[in-house]
Amino acid sequence: MPSIDDLDTPSILIDAARAEANITKAQAHADRHGLKLRPDIKTHKLPYWAKKQVAAGAVGITCQKIGEAEVMADAGLTDIFLPYNILGRAKLERLKALHGHVTLSVTADSHETLQGLAATFTDGGHPLSVLVECDTGMGRCGVQSPAEAVVLAKAINRAKGLSFGGLMTYPAAGRAAEAEAWLRNTRNTLAVDGLECRRISSGGTPDMWRSGQDSVVTEYRPGTYIYLDRYQVAKGVGTLDDCALKVLATVVSHPTPTRAILDSGSKALSSDTLGLPDFGELVGVPGARITALSEEHGNVTLSGGARLRIGERVRVVPDHCCVVTNLFDQVHLVDGDKVLETLPVAARGRMG
Amino acid sequence: MPSIDDLDTPSILIDAARAEANITKAQAHADRHGLKLRPDIKTHKLPYWAKKQVAAGAVGITCQKIGEAEVMADAGLTDIFLPYNILGRAKLERLKALHGHVTLSVTADSHETLQGLAATFTDGGHPLSVLVECDTGMGRCGVQSPAEAVVLAKAINRAKGLSFGGLMTYPAAGRAAEAEAWLRNTRNTLAVDGLECRRISSGGTPDMWRSGQDSVVTEYRPGTYIYLDRYQVAKGVGTLDDCALKVLATVVSHPTPTRAILDSGSKALSSDTLGLPDFGELVGVPGARITALSEEHGNVTLSGGARLRIGERVRVVPDHCCVVTNLFDQVHLVDGDKVLETLPVAARGRMG
Numbered sequence: 238m239p240s241i242d243d244l245d246t247p248s249i250l251i252d253a254a255r256a257e258a259n260i261t262k263a264q265a266h267a268d269r270h271g272l273k274l275r276p277d278i279k280t281h282k283l284p285y286w287a288k289k290q291v292a293a294g295a296v297g298i299t300c301q302k303i304g305e306a307e308v309m310a311d312a313g314l315t316d317i318f319l320p321y322n323i324l325g326r327a328k329l330e331r332l333k334a335l336h337g338h339v340t341l342s343v344t345a346d347s348h349e350t351l352q353g354l355a356a357t358f359t360d361g362g363h364p365l366s367v368l369v370e371c372d373t374g375m376g377r378c379g380v381q382s383p384a385e386a387v388v389l390a391k392a393i394n395r396a397k398g399l400s401f402g403g404l405m406t407y408p409a410a411g412r413a414a415e416a417e418a419w420l421r422n423t424r425n426t427l428a429v430d431g432l433e434c435r436r437i438s439s440g441g442t443p444d445m446w447r448s449g450q451d452s453v454v455t456e457y458r459p460g461t462y463i464y465l466d467r468y469q470v471a472k473g474v475g476t477l478d479d480c481a482l483k484v485l486a487t488v489v490s491h492p493t494p495t496r497a498i499l500d501s502g503s504k505a506l507s508s509d510t511l512g513l514p515d516f517g518e519l520v521g522v523p524g525a526r527i528t529a530l531s532e533e534h535g536n537v538t539l540s541g542g543a544r545l546r547i548g549e550r551v552r553v554v555p556d557h558c559c560v561v562t563n564l565f566d567q568v569h570l571v572d573g574d575k576v577l578e579t580l581p582v583a584a585r586g587r588m589g
Numbered sequence: 590m591p592s593i594d595d596l597d598t599p600s601i602l603i604d605a606a607r608a609e610a611n612i613t614k615a616q617a618h619a620d621r622h623g624l625k626l627r628p629d630i631k632t633h634k635l636p637y638w639a640k641k642q643v644a645a646g647a648v649g650i651t652c653q654k655i656g657e658a659e660v661m662a663d664a665g666l667t668d669i670f671l672p673y674n675i676l677g678r679a680k681l682e683r684l685k686a687l688h689g690h691v692t693l694s695v696t697a698d699s700h701e702t703l704q705g706l707a708a709t710f711t712d713g714g715h716p717l718s719v720l721v722e723c724d725t726g727m728g729r730c731g732v733q734s735p736a737e738a739v740v741l742a743k744a745i746n747r748a749k750g751l752s753f754g755g756l757m758t759y760p761a762a763g764r765a766a767e768a769e770a771w772l773r774n775t776r777n778t779l780a781v782d783g784l785e786c787r788r789i790s791s792g793g794t795p796d797m798w799r800s801g802q803d804s805v806v807t808e809y810r811p812g813t814y815i816y817l818d819r820y821q822v823a824k825g826v827g828t829l830d831d832c833a834l835k836v837l838a839t840v841v842s843h844p845t846p847t848r849a850i851l852d853s854g855s856k857a858l859s860s861d862t863l864g865l866p867d868f869g870e871l872v873g874v875p876g877a878r879i880t881a882l883s884e885e886h887g888n889v890t891l892s893g894g895a896r897l898r899i900g901e902r903v904r905v906v907p908d909h910c911c912v913v914t915n916l917f918d919q920v921h922l923v924d925g926d927k928v929l930e931t932l933p934v935a936a937r938g939r940m941g
Contacts, residue, residue, distance in 0.1 A: 243679075245677075245679055245680065245940070245941030246677075246940075246941060247940050247941070248940065248941075279884060279885075301884070301885045302885070321841070321852075321885070322841040322842055322899075324839055324841055324899070324900045325597075325598075325839060325900065327595075327597055328597065346842050346844060347842060347843065347844075347899050349899035349900055350841075350842075350899065353900075372844055376848070376888070377842075377844075377850060377883065377886055377888060378841070378842040378844060378850050378886065379842075379844055380844065381844055381845060487676055487677060489673070489674040489676055489702075489730070490674055490698050490699060490702075490729075490730040490731075491699065492698060492699075492724055492729075492730060492731055492732065492733055493733060496728070498729060498730050500673075503861055503912060504912065504915050505940065507859075507860065508859065508860045508861035508862075508912070509855055509860035510860075531729065532631060532653070532911060532912065533631075533653045533654070533673070534729055534730065536728070536729060547674075547676065547699050547701035547702065548676045548677065548701055548705075559884060560855060560856065560860070560884065563856050563916070564915070564916075564938075565938070565940065566938040566940075586916075586917070586918040588597070588598075588599050588600065588857065588917065588918075589597035589598060589599070589600075
């Protein structure tokens with residue numbers, strides 16, 4: 238079996254047992270609270286993990302792009318949610334083809350999106366499930382009020398080839414109570430009109446762990462929980478030890494006693510810090526901080542007598558694992574220093 | 590001939606005539622000032638443009654990774670500079686193989702790097718050219734003083750299978766005069782010892798345009814000049830009209846009069862703003878600013894009566910084009926609305 242010593246750097250290492258444990262733990266939490274899990278594959282982009290997530294009890298998966306959904310459908314995943322406004326003839330045709338062989342659902346937050354869907358999906362015998370996207374405080378997509386949600390839900394319900402699937406939101410950080418009230422209000426108003434919310438879908442790994450039995454939310458779409466990262470650790474979701482994804486890097490320069498340079502820059506670790514100080518956590522080297530990135534170099538600032546050695550290999554827990562996965566064509570599943578398997582990041586680069 | 594209306598979004602559009610004009614203009618500037626150009630292919634990662642750059646008069650190309658150099662060598666590029674400390678047996682073996690069929694040069698900034706090179710390259714009849722990397726103020730890799738540079742240059746000169754190729758630096762922004770003095774001092778000291786700097790190589794698109802006849806620098810390694818981007822425009826290198834790379838995006842949501850959402854987030858436009866406000870420039874829509882990105886969404890804030898239409902396609906000049914290229918598997922060369930050619934980003938994802 239190959240060793241990580243045989244890998245070139247930078248490379249992505251996935252602690253396979255740790256990722257499996259993270260899947261199991263989240264599923265157990267969801268089961269305990271009567272929630273359905275529908276993991277967002279954006280974090281790993283691998284059929285390998287999507288299948289493991291479903292095998293553990295997930296009701297299906299979430300994709301962000303039709304191209305991702307196509308890869309997952311080809312790999313045998315059968316229930317796919319695309320919480321995105323799908324617009325334009327080319328994408329709508331691909332969506333229709335996908336609907337022919339998997340259980341598919343999407344979202345809409347406007348009559349323009351709805352019109353495109355309604356014109357494409359016309360078979361009342363096999364309708365496409367459409368959820369209304371609700372802006373419960375995040376300030377991104379989504380209808381702006383429960384009243385708007387009700388109008389759109391009714392319009393979906395009237396379209397012959399569509400069926401109203403429920404409500405979807407991505408909650409603003411720290412505003413879960415507001416989202417809860419928003420969604421409950423909408424659900425109850427719709428119920429008066431005889432429209433049932435079959436699913437009320439919410440997202441975000443940190444919020445999943447705070448969710449409880451009494452929520453109006455029926456399913457969660459966590460993504461990062463499988464790998465975790467420095468941002469999730471900062472949010473209290475886990476410890477650095479729980480992080481399954483690490484970037485294996487080499488120290489390529491040590492020009493001063495307090496400065497070392499890694500072969501991993503913004504094209505490996507990404508500039509997306511999610512607001513954290515530093516560009517990742519150098520594991521096992523207290524006093525070492527990744528304080529700057531250029532495209533192919535990571536600057537490490539050393540203090541308190543910390544030293545690295547030129548040629549030494551180090552492991553970095555990135556700030557945001559989802560955007561790191563998106564930079565690499567392959568990942569290595571590892572058990573300690575053993576490489577169990579090398580997988581192509583099959584759904585990477587599927588832009589549309 | 591296909592039209593950009595046939596492309597899915599997000600996609601990268603390259604104005605082919607504009608990129609060619611940018612190549613021609615830089616080469617003319619270099620020729621006028623007696624400088625050699627050795628473009629860094631990091632910006633485009635395409636053999637197509639590397640060949641055009643050489644055809645226009647560049648002495649060779651610069652790559653950041655052995656994998657990039659391998660792609661370029663396979664495509665017929667014959668003179669490649671890797672201004673990087675190459676460490677580790679696997680990389681050194683690949684470097685040796687490459688040296689067998691192209692004119693190759695690399696850098697070193699430490700005795701550790703030098704030792705690896707010297708142990709791998711032992712043929713005095715076909716030595717590898719090694720330049721000393723100098724930290725002239727950037728604070729990244731590089732020896733810290735002219736005295737250190739001289740010691741390392743002499744050590745390279747003593748190694749049987751290596752030849753001392755000169756000096757290399759990436760200058761700190763706004764400290765070109767300091768870099769110039771540093772390099773001149775080192776060159777003159779080496780000359781006293783009979784060691785000639787065959788090349789003194791500097792980098793950075795903005796600095797290239799400020800360089801003049803009286804510089805000690807003999808070659809420049811500009812990257813971004815071929816496409817330009819919002820950062821280069823901010824630095825005064827060109828106008829928005831000179832930017833050859835744009836991301837074609839679709840407006841997927843318009844939840845409030847002052848907020849629209851694009852289908853291009855940090856996985857298409859990158860979070861790397863290089864310190865600029867906003868995450869790119871929306872072309873032709875005054876009053877529209879890209880004020881936030883999440884992974885698959887770009888938030889546009891509208892003011893002054895600016896409106897977008899759901900389903901509308903827009904073009905975005907990114908803040909930093911090099912990291913955007915790195916996110917896409919293909920680019921489309923265009924002439925106005927005509928798609929001339931679609932090229933795979935052949936050297937993308939070559940991490941090691």
